[in-house]
Amino acid sequence: MERKVPVGRVDLAKYIVVSVWFGCNNACSVCMLSDIRGTLPPIGLDRYRDVIRDVVREERFENLILSGAEVTTFNELDRYVRFAASFDWFRKIQVQTNGRRLADRRYLDNLVACGVNEFFVSVHGLEEVHDAITGVAGSFRETLAGLRNLEAYKGVNVITNTVLNQTNVRELRPLMNFLAGLRTSEIHLWNLFPMGETDRRDLLVGLPEFLQILPEMLEEVGPSGKPLVLKSFPECLPAGAPAVFDDWFPVTVLPNRFWQEFGRSGFGSCVHREKCGARECWGLSNAYLRKFGDERELLSPVGGRDAAGSRGAD
Ligand code: SF4
Numbered sequence: 237m238e239r240k241v242p243v244g245r246v247d248l249a250k251y252i253v254v255s256v257w258f259g260c261n262n263a264c265s266v267c268m269l270s271d272i273r274g275t276l277p278p279i280g281l282d283r284y285r286d287v288i289r290d291v292v293r294e295e296r297f298e299n300l301i302l303s304g305a306e307v308t309t310f311n312e313l314d315r316y317v318r319f320a321a322s323f324d325w326f327r328k329i330q331v332q333t334n335g336r337r338l339a340d341r342r343y344l345d346n347l348v349a350c351g352v353n354e355f356f357v358s359v360h361g362l363e364e365v366h367d368a369i370t371g372v373a374g375s376f377r378e379t380l381a382g383l384r385n386l387e388a389y390k391g392v393n394v395i396t397n398t399v400l401n402q403t404n405v406r407e408l409r410p411l412m413n414f415l416a417g418l419r420t421s422e423i424h425l426w427n428l429f430p431m432g433e434t435d436r437r438d439l440l441v442g443l444p445e446f447l448q449i450l451p452e453m454l455e456e457v458g459p460s461g462k463p464l465v466l467k468s469f470p471e472c473l474p475a476g477a478p479a480v481f482d483d484w485f486p487v488t489v490l491p492n493r494f495w496q497e498f499g500r501s502g503f504g505s506c507v508h509r510e511k512c513g514a515r516e517c518w519g520l521s522n523a524y525l526r527k528f529g530d531e532r533e534l535l536s537p538v539g540g541r542d543a544a545g546s547r548g549a550d
Contacts, residue, residue, distance in 0.1 A: 241482075245463060246354075246395065246422060251330070252297040253488040254287055255279065257310035262334050263371035265437055266360065266399040266428055269494070273305050276491050284316060287489055292323045297487070299328035301356070308337035314350045321351025328393070330354035336375055338382025344389075354393040355386060356424075361404040362411055369403050387419045397424040400446065401439040412453045416460035423457060427468040430523040431497045440521075442528045447473065454479060470506070470531075471514040472538050483516040507532045513539030 241247040258269065258276040269276070279287070291297055300320055307313050308331070320329055331347065335357040338344045359379060360369040366376035386394050396415050398404070404411065415423045428440055446469075457464045457478050464479045471481040502522030506512065507530045509519065517538075520531065 242463075242480075244421070245465075245480075246393075248482070248484040248486040250297060251299040251301050251328070251486045252291055253301040253303050253486050253490075254284065255304040255488065255490045255494075256284060256302055256316060257304040257307050257313070259304075259309045260306035260334075261309050261336060261372070262306065262375060264334075264358075264360070265369055265371065265403065265439060266401050267305075268429065268431055269305055271431065272493060272497055275493060276304075278304075278310070279489070281312070281316075285319060288320050288323070292325045295325075298326065299330065299354075300326045301330040301332060301486070303332040306334055307331060308333050308343075314346055317347065317350040317352055326351075328354045330356055332356045332358075333382075334358050334370065334375070335379035335382035337378075338385055339378045341385050344382070344385050348389055348392060353391060354395070356395045356397055357383060357386075358397050358399070359383075359411070359415060360398055360401075361407050362414060365404050365407050365411075369399075369401070383418055383420075394418070394420045395422045395424060396420050397426060399426045399428055400441050401428050402441060403439070405441045405445065405449065408449055409452045409456055412456040412464070416457050416462060420462065422463050422465055424465045424467055425453075427466075427518075429468050429501055429503070429518065429521045431501050433500060433502075433522050433526065435523040435527045440524055440527055443470070443473065443531055443534055450475065450479070468518045470519065470535050471517040472508075472512070472536050473534075481517075483518050485516070506530075506535060508535055508537045512537035 256279045258273050258278065260273065302316065317329060320326055329351050331352050333355060357379065360366050363376045367373050386392060396418065398411065454464065454476065462478065465482050466475065466479055467482060469481065471483065502525065504519050505522065505525060506519035
């Protein structure tokens with residue numbers, strides 16, 4: 237059965253992620269890379285060019301995501317974007333960012349002129365909570381200025397991303413109300429998926445607590461007509477429109493060290509896995525299992541084992 241993504245929504249199966257740079261100007265508590273970021277090498281121009289040429293030649297992915305840690309701190313980003321855009325192949329060139337540098341209108345103008353036409357911007361809370369999570373006072377104001385600047389570009393798609401954690405869980409209702417009012421096409425909410433065996437920073441939120449606040453969040457997002465895209469949550473959780481589960485893991489070019497660490501996360505773990513047809517579901521992380529248990533009563537297999545992957549609520 238074919239993966240179904242509604243027209244107009246971002247379909248990550250059509251994207252390839254190329255991680256180019258691992259510098260960052262934030263120090264986010266929720267960063268998946270925080271423990272290994274300093275050990276990851278940038279891709280380098282030669283390898284980057286080879287990757288892009290291969291992608292274009294194979295015609296497998298029509299969209300490109302430039303990612304890493306914070307790619308806007310890479311002073312050759314515009315050159316990399318121009319190279320990808322020069323093939324006139326990619327329909328979308330997305331930059332994943334904390335949005336702070338987009339507060340500089342000239343910087344943003346240049347990126348868009350070079351070929352970026354989609355931004356995926358992390359917003360983890362309203363002012364104080366966001367700054368507490370990023371570890372940088374004033375970062376929310378800069379990110380917000382970047383989002384306001386983006387509103388001027390009619391052909392540019394903007395998506396926000398929030399990582400659920402103990403610092404923002406009690407603020408999600410007003411945050412969703414705020415995000416719903418921005419000129420964006422989708423609101424993504426990621427369940428924290430620690431790379432290690434434990435939740436060292438006590439950031440994970442239990443699923444029962446999340447399910448209590450989810451209806452309030454949906455109430456806030458609903459009138460905007462935007463989907464609330466749930467990533468790395470068990471797909472059998474009772475959600476409902478405008479929530480949609482999307483656990484597609486796009487093809488991603490990253491240093492091997494990342495994949496070694498990612499192997500410790502427990503990706504895909506679930507007591508019901510053998511009976512479940514949700515093949516894209518990430519299940520629960522090792523850290524979650526240690527902290528809260530396997531939630532066997534709360535989770536239940538979706539469809540038959542042969543059913544297709546991700547189950548959307550839309
Ligand atoms: S039962 Fe299926 S959908 Fe639910 S968490 Fe397990 S694998 Fe995911």
